[in-house]
Amino acid sequence: MSEVKLRGWASPFRFFAAASASLTLCLSLPSLGVAQSVGTANVKNVVVVYSYESVLPANVIVDRMLRENMRVAAECQIEIYSEYLDTARFSSAGHLDRSMAHLKEKYSDRSVDLLIAGGIPALDFLLSRRDSLFPDSPLMYCCIDSKRVEADKSLANLPGVQMRVDPVSTLELAKALQPDANRLFVITGDSNRDHSWKMQAQDRLSAYQREFQIEYLSGLPLEELLQRVRQIPAGAIVLFLLYMQDGDGHHLFSPEVLQQVAERSAAPVYGVYNTYHGNGIVGGNFATFEDLGKETAELGLQILNGTDPIEASAFKQAPVHNYLDWRQMQRWGLDQSRLPSGSVVDFRQLSAWERYPGRIVAAITIIVFQTAMIFVLVLQIRQRRIAEQSRLASQHIVQRQRDELARVNRVTTVGELSTSIAHEVNQPLDAIVTNAQAAMRLLRQSPTDTEEVAAALHDIANEGNRAAGILNRVRSLARKEQPISEPLELNEGVRDVLRLAAPDAQNRGVVIHQEFDDALPSIMGDQIEIQQVILNLLMNAAQAMQDVHPESRQITVRTTHDARFVQLTVEDGGVGLADDQLRRIFEPFYTTRPGGIGMGLSISQSIIQSHGGEIWATQNADRGATFHVRLPIASSDALNLTNV
Amino acid sequence: MPSKIATVYVVDDDEAVRNAKARLLKSVGLQVEVFGSARGFLDHERADVPGCLLLDVRMPGLSGLDLQQELADSEDDLPIVFMSAHGDIPMSVRAIKAGAVDFLPKPVNDQKLLNAVGQAIDRHVLLRRNHSELSDIRARLESLTPREREVLMLVVEGLMNKQIASRLSIAQPTVKVHRRHVMEKMGADSIANLVRMVEKSGGSTPKG
Numbered sequence: 069m070s071e072v073k074l075r076g077w078a079s080p081f082r083f084f085a086a087a088s089a090s091l092t093l094c095l096s097l098p099s100l101g102v103a104q105s106v107g108t109a110n111v112k113n114v115v116v117v118y119s120y121e122s123v124l125p126a127n128v129i130v131d132r133m134l135r136e137n138m139r140v141a142a143e144c145q146i147e148i149y150s151e152y153l154d155t156a157r158f159s160s161a162g163h164l165d166r167s168m169a170h171l172k173e174k175y176s177d178r179s180v181d182l183l184i185a186g187g188i189p190a191l192d193f194l195l196s197r198r199d200s201l202f203p204d205s206p207l208m209y210c211c212i213d214s215k216r217v218e219a220d221k222s223l224a225n226l227p228g229v230q231m232r233v234d235p236v237s238t239l240e241l242a243k244a245l246q247p248d249a250n251r252l253f254v255i256t257g258d259s260n261r262d263h264s265w266k267m268q269a270q271d272r273l274s275a276y277q278r279e280f281q282i283e284y285l286s287g288l289p290l291e292e293l294l295q296r297v298r299q300i301p302a303g304a305i306v307l308f309l310l311y312m313q314d315g316d317g318h319h320l321f322s323p324e325v326l327q328q329v330a331e332r333s334a335a336p337v338y339g340v341y342n343t344y345h346g347n348g349i350v351g352g353n354f355a356t357f358e359d360l361g362k363e364t365a366e367l368g369l370q371i372l373n374g375t376d377p378i379e380a381s382a383f384k385q386a387p388v389h390n391y392l393d394w395r396q397m398q399r400w401g402l403d404q405s406r407l408p409s410g411s412v413v414d415f416r417q418l419s420a421w422e423r424y425p426g427r428i429v430a431a432i433t434i435i436v437f438q439t440a441m442i443f444v445l446v447l448q449i450r451q452r453r454i455a456e457q458s459r460l461a462s463q464h465i466v467q468r469q470r471d472e473l474a475r476v477n478r479v480t481t482v483g484e485l486s487t488s489i490a491h492e493v494n495q496p497l498d499a500i501v502t503n504a505q506a507a508m509r510l511l512r513q514s515p516t517d518t519e520e521v522a523a524a525l526h527d528i529a530n531e532g533n534r535a536a537g538i539l540n541r542v543r544s545l546a547r548k549e550q551p552i553s554e555p556l557e558l559n560e561g562v563r564d565v566l567r568l569a570a571p572d573a574q575n576r577g578v579v580i581h582q583e584f585d586d587a588l589p590s591i592m593g594d595q596i597e598i599q600q601v602i603l604n605l606l607m608n609a610a611q612a613m614q615d616v617h618p619e620s621r622q623i624t625v626r627t628t629h630d631a632r633f634v635q636l637t638v639e640d641g642g643v644g645l646a647d648d649q650l651r652r653i654f655e656p657f658y659t660t661r662p663g664g665i666g667m668g669l670s671i672s673q674s675i676i677q678s679h680g681g682e683i684w685a686t687q688n689a690d691r692g693a694t695f696h697v698r699l700p701i702a703s704s705d706a707l708n709l710t711n712v
Numbered sequence: 713m714p715s716k717i718a719t720v721y722v723v724d725d726d727e728a729v730r731n732a733k734a735r736l737l738k739s740v741g742l743q744v745e746v747f748g749s750a751r752g753f754l755d756h757e758r759a760d761v762p763g764c765l766l767l768d769v770r771m772p773g774l775s776g777l778d779l780q781q782e783l784a785d786s787e788d789d790l791p792i793v794f795m796s797a798h799g800d801i802p803m804s805v806r807a808i809k810a811g812a813v814d815f816l817p818k819p820v821n822d823q824k825l826l827n828a829v830g831q832a833i834d835r836h837v838l839l840r841r842n843h844s845e846l847s848d849i850r851a852r853l854e855s856l857t858p859r860e861r862e863v864l865m866l867v868v869e870g871l872m873n874k875q876i877a878s879r880l881s882i883a884q885p886t887v888k889v890h891r892r893h894v895m896e897k898m899g900a901d902s903i904a905n906l907v908r909m910v911e912k913s914g915g916s917t918p919k920g
Binding site: 487490491492494495496497498499500501502503505506509510513520523524527530531534570571574575577579 | 725726728729731732733735736738739740770771772773775795797798818819820821822825
């Protein structure tokens with residue numbers, strides 16, 4: 069075991085991920101193997117020696133990539149052994165010696181077909197101890213800064229995968245995103261490697277002196293650093309290089325420091341390592357450890373397959389890209405369209421749509437469907453309501469037309485009765501006039517028969533009232549009010565109508581017989597409309613008997629009742645009705661009488677139906693026809709209600 | 713004064729009207745009887761006094777015009793004054809043609825009514841008088857023997873006794889006897905008087 073000095077900035081603990089993740093790969097050729105007690109001829113053993121601890125993200129990624137790519141691609145079985153020097157936490161030379169002794173002991177019973185060094189400490193370790201450790205195993209490296217390779221001649225012939233870490237290309241990226249920025253803050257820590265990085269940066273960034281006012285926040289204690297970044301003016305560019313150790317000597321983990329810096333920084337932060345990506349930087353120009361691991365695996369396989377290591381030393385470089393953090397770009401409001409082509413934007417937060425397209429489609433479909441259903445239902449309800457309204461409106465119109473028609477019918481009937489009505493009014497007028505004249509004559513006589521004069525005056529008053537009553541009846545028939553519903557005595561209605569119609573009937577030589585049911589219950593209805601029906605029936609009956617023998621000119625008006633209905637029949641001795649006429653008699657404009665308009669019975673039917681009753685006609689056994697009207701007896705409720 | 717005993721029969725189905733008419737007629741001293749229908753009047757036993765009928769045209773059952781017809785059919789010459797609550801010209805023409813005294817529209821002016829009634833009663837008085845003379849003549853004619861009636865007709869024709877004897881193939885002195893009996897029975901004091909009575913009775917004598 070020879071002592072190995074850890075090269076470069078030996079950090080006390082922890083490595084920061086990507087940045088310093090140099091892996092040492094140990095590669096041993098089977099033919100050179102010390103002992104081959106384990107495995108068979110077609111098993112190839114690859115020992116990978118990493119500089120730092122096993123949980124370092126860079127190590128994890130590279131290890132995974134190696135295992136995936138080498139095992140899959142190889143024709144023979146490849147066994148990969150990973151070793152971690154953990155030099156950040158164990159930086160003493162003794163640790164490296166012990167590690168060497170341990171490895172030597174550990175692999176004494178098998179050949180090592182390939183050695184891979186991961187990172188600079190591991191490479192230095194292997195280079196310095198290779199002869200005593202795995203003298204015959206081919207060695208290659210992985211993730212070694214290309215600057216180091218350029219600077220170290222001893223590496224010129226060594227195959228490996230270089231990693232280019234360049235603050236300039238990252239600054240260019242920052243400039244592209246923030247074209248107006250004129251201040252630049254460069255952050256490094258207090259470890260040797262931090263200082264090395266700072267110097268390197270000062271050198272490389274000197275070209276930007278004119279463009280930017282550059283300020284180095286270097287070697288500050290963490291608290292102070294965090295304080296300072298708060299005060300960075302907005303619109304500046306912050307370049308986070310490395311922070312392995314702070315000004316107070318604490319060993320730190322660069323990605324973690326970066327997270328805190330990025331959280332507090334007043335300006336966008338950029339970084340140079342893959343492992344910063346996703347931890348707070350807007351972006352940077354670097355290679356990914358995935359790509360580094362993959363390249364390493366490829367190169368390793370070539371070597372295992374017998375390619376001349378020298379030839380293979382034409383070093384490889386993993387592709388370098390601008391990697392950007394979508395979330396940070398959003399945070400700083402940076403315009404994605406300014407990005408150079410080929411930039412890779414990661415961590416784009418998927419929109420809900422991108423995450424759950426199926427569910428969203430389903431939800432939208434359901435919502436659309438429901439909306440459509442609701443719309444349809446609302447529409448239906450609306451249409452129904454409109455239909456209902458128009459139905460009510462048309463019902464209203466029909467009702468109004470019916471009322472108006474009924475009124476016209478009444479007025480017409482009154483017109484037909486005018487002679488009769490004139491006669492009817494003239495009777496009391498004649499009585500009045502005659503009584504008055506008689507009274508005057510009586511008053512002129514001596515002695516005056518005052519009793520007779522008083523009787524005359526009494527009769528005058530009575531007859532005046534009688535004339536007024538007739539006129540009221542006539543006027544009410546022509547009135548224009550809405551029909552109402554009130555308790556009615558059918559007998560009274562018939563009597564009233566007979567007073568009007570009887571003179572006309574007499575004129576026609578018609579005798580009207582009245583057979584009234586004295587115990588007739590009340591009905592509910594409109595007095596005028598019911599009287600109109602009676603009047604129509606009487607007029608019809610009288611007219612039906614115009615041409616029959618005077619002896620036959622008889623009308624019988626009869627009222628009866630049963631448990632539920634009162635019934636009115638008007639029986640005439642006229643010409644009667646044929647079967648066809650019986651069927652059609654209630655149709656509008658159907659008339660059997662020359663000069664008739666055929667509305668009377670049609671209107672009567674609509675009136676009776678609106679009262680919940682029925683009207684029909686039958687042919688009498690001997691001669692003439694009978695019209696029947698049936699109306700429901702008023703319920704006691706209805707009567708009580710109207711009596712209140 | 714015939715009016716003292718004259719009776720007016722008021723026939724109207726309207727009680728108020730007929731009572732009013734009765735009141736008016738009574739106020740001028742007339743006798744009044746009221747009837748609610750034509751039938752009621754016809755069934756009533758009438759006193760043998762002059763009078764008239766005040767009749768409403770339009771009534772249930774038998775109308776005023778019907779009643780007029782009935783009276784005419786039974787040779788009842790009671791004069792009629794019609795009243796009508798509505799002026800119906802064809803109806804009034806018919807009534808007047810059938811002998812009505814007047815046709816008054818209701819409401820009736822009292823003076824016109826009383827005039828018409830008075831006129832009707834006067835006519836009835838006259839009619840009654842004529843009627844009684846005729847019955848007298850007829851009774852006398854009835855009292856003649858058939859031969860006397862033959863002689864009477866020939867006398868009225870203006871034939872001489874000789875011509876009558878020749879026509880009846882009887883002796884001339886027999887003609888003279890018959891002629892004397894005729895003059896006595898008819899109560900005629902002259903041939904001219906006899907002729908007038910025969911004319912009044914109808915222009916002819918009843919044949920045996």
